[in-house]
Amino acid sequence: MxxxxxxxxxxxxxxxxxxxxxxxxxxxxxxxxxxxxxxxxxxxxxxxxxxxxxxxxSAAGLQRALAEEIARTVSSSIESAIEQRRRGEGSERQVIDAMFEAFRREGAGELIGWVALTRQREALEPVIATIERIIRVMRAAGDVRPVDRMTLSLTLLAIGDSLAGEEIARACGLDRSAIREVAVAQIEGLAGAPLRD
Missing domain, CATH: 1.10.10 (Arc Repressor Mutant, subunit A)
Incomplete structure (x- = not known):
């Protein structure tokens, strides 16, 4: 661009x-x-x-505004995938893929990591608000699974993947796609059931 x-x-x-x-x-x-x-x-x-x-x-104000914009874009991608799933036009795996892709594409993981490492945690508020909203949306739709723990797991894995997923997977002798398979297994373990199609 x-x-x-x-x-x-x-x-x-x-x-x-x-x-x-x-x-x-x-x-x-x-x-x-x-x-x-x-x-x-x-x-x-x-x-x-x-x-x-x-x-x-200030620079922190710029970073917060950037975090707000990225949080909006990431949230929109994830909420769109959730809505497609709800309408029967998508799968739960597509929701997981949307989260991973949004974090990677938008540079969200790197921004979150950098903001945290430079101790400007107030700039993370837009990201935190987005995560809280996604959990509320899922609960409001009647999802009785532990969506808080599922979201925690997915978010941390998506952040890690966007930061160094390729390198860590390679060090483990695995393809980067293995990270998403781990995410699926964790979500299924937390939910106590296979992902819904």
Missing amino acids: SIKPLERRRVSPEESRAAALAAARDLLTREGAAAVTLQAVAARVGRTHANLLHHFG
């Missing part, structure tokens, strides 16, 4: 903020969480460091 600098014309605060978040997201997926700095984002969008401080308040 190519991020074009904003033209020098006056842009609305919303446009400026959206462009900065798009640049931050691109930096995250291409270069990693440590590359998401106010200076790097400002350079990508043709704005000043001071301009970004105006919109986000």
Whole structure:
């Protein structure tokens, strides 16, 4: 994805903020969480460091806004897969795959890891709210299984997979797809029954 600098014309605060978040997201997926700095984002969008401080308040504010955006995207992917399953158009395995893919595609695992390691845990609030919402959605649909424990297991595995799944699987002499098979087995163990199709 190519991020074009904003033209020098006056842009609305919303446009400026959206462009900065798009640049931050691109930096995250291409270069990693440590590359998401106010200076790097400002350079990508043709704005000043001071301009970004105006919109986000600090680097932590930028990271929180990025976490909110990623949490929305991840949540949307997972909730869409859950809804398809509910309508009989998808399987529970597809819900698991949607979670793993969303974390990997969006760079969510890396952002979560980096935020946690730099002790800016307040930036994790959007992710926490998303997880809580997914559990509420599943319970509201009448799911009597331990969806809290199932979600905990899946989320931690998806984070780990997006951070170093390929390398760890290779070190174990396994294909990366084995991680999802482990996830399925854990969910079935927690649920006390095979996954529903």
